Amino acid sequence: MVDADQTFVIVGGGLAGAKAAETLRTEGFTGRVLLICDERDRPYERPPLSKGLLLGKEERDSVFVHEPAWYARHDIELHLGQTVDAVDRAAKTVRFGEDGTTVHYDKLLLANGAEPRRLDIPGTDLAGVHHLRRLAHAERLKGVLAALGRDNGHLVIAGAGWIGLEVAAAARGYGAEVTVVHRGRTPLDSVLGPELGQLFADLHGEHGVRFHFGATLTGIAGQDGVVLAARTDDGEEHPAHAVLAAIGAVPRTGLARAAGLDLADPADGGGIRVDERLCTSDPDIHAAGDVASFPHALFDTRMRVEHWANALHGGPAAARAMLGREVVHDRVPYFFSDQYDLGMEYSGWAPAGSYDQVVVRGDAGRREFIAFWTKEGRVLAGMNVNVWDVTEPIQRLITSRAPVDPDALADPRVPLESLAP
Known part of the structure; x- marks a missing residue:
């Protein structure tokens, strides 16, 4: 039973951690919530960093998940610029900050993300x-x-x-x-x-x-x-x-490794190994976002997804699981990109070697089309390029797992909605 005497600790101040904290409160948790972030900025969304913010089209304040006063208003203890350096699973404590502050947790969420892969070559110490x-x-x-x-x-x-x-x-x-x-x-x-x-x-x-x-x-x-x-x-x-x-990026698994949690095989993307409830090998510790490797029944594989939508939905899913709710984290992976006059959205999971055909609907030459990655007639993934409001039918095609006639899939005159059961 969750009550006001419990303490939930969230490590990582990205989108997954911030949305997990928000969900704990909206789900009625009245206990203590600590959100510990090693950056000095409050939680923000990362897509603008390489898109609108970098281009100068979005203001700095637009990237933050919540306004500054939101955390105090919802009684979220926000610790910025603080690094968690140890998790003691036996004592159920985390240690963080320069002064080695130790706090007890009843439930712990690791949402500490990933870090850029470094170039291991001469000259990387140059300022440029x-x-x-x-x-x-x-x-x-x-x-x-x-x-x-x-x-x-x-x-x-x-x-x-x-x-x-x-x-x-x-x-x-x-x-x-x-x-x-x-x-x-x-x-x-x-x-x-x-x-x-x-x-x-x-x-x-x-x-x-x-x-x-x-x-x-x-x-x-x-x-x-x-x-x-x-x-x-x-x-x-x-x-x-x-x-x-x-x-590329590398999941930040050092804390989990030192705590003795199970990790995923690096060949499968690494990360902290979790189940469909985003629970680690320790029942009181969950993981979400870029750092979590979770099983996805729809694609019959374990995956680690470094995209905005996974953090947006994974943080709340982990929070509900921490509260004892029935949870299955099985959203269709989704991401988007904007480059010059090209905008695209991608739904699904079709890494190299997993598909046998790419079906194109529309005019690829004009860059107004939808591409589908299929295997044995089933749609594994779809990417819409400068074609909008089709994410829902694309995802239904994926989740249905039903074979689709490739000629109908390629024909813009056939409504996508009619192809999914």
Whole structure:
């Protein structure tokens, strides 16, 4: 029975942690709630960091999950700039802050996210080498891109994933020269495959981005702390005044590992291993957001999802599970991206090797279409590009698991709603 004498602790001040705290209160929990964040900014949403905020189209205050007074008004103890360095499962305590404050918990939520994967090459200590994960990173990078644009400067981006491409688009918007170095054959090859990855290569190429495929950075040259060039493993050297490392993120599992919690296999994306209720191997500890590896029955696999929607829904799901509610975290994965005049939404899960066909509905040449990744006629994922208000029928096609006639799927004259049972 949950009552006012209980203490729930949330580690991590991102969207998942903030929405978990909100849900505890809306579900009627009257006990003590601590939200501990190692950043000095209150919880915020990350998509604007590589989109509207970076482009200067959104104000800083627009990224925060709640207004400053919300936490006190809902009796949430918000500890900013505080790192949790130990979880004692036997004593059910967490230790945090420079003074080693120790607090007892009845339930604990680990929502401490992921951190940027680092380039392990010479020159990464130069001032012009950047990552993009936190609000402070975005604010700094925004100034860098503006300066590069004014001075005809060059940005080299390591990695052609979503962050790399969104920053490339922003940099071109400021007028900076951009080169993207990527070891794959096309951008986003591990997510979209070559069929759709080439579309993004063409899009960025039309906007002046140069790609160097099939290569990786081996060193960053500089002088007096300033970046001058970036070298690749095939002997090429690209002029650079700044370098962005956009080669993925690593789940922050150190705290869980030290506490003896079960972790997922790194080959499956790593993370803290949880069940469908987002409960770890300790019944009093849950995990949500980027750090959690959960089983998804619909796709018959374990997955770790680093996207906004997973944090938005995972935090509340974990909070309800902590309160003893019946919970199954099985939302269809969803994310979105904006690059130049291209807007897209992606629903589902279709990593490389999991599908046997890509079906396109609409005009890919005009970049107004929906792509479906299918296996044996079943839709695994769908991506709508500059076509809107179709997420619901796409997700119904995915969750139905019913075979769909590929000709009907490709025909814009056949309503999507008619294809899902």
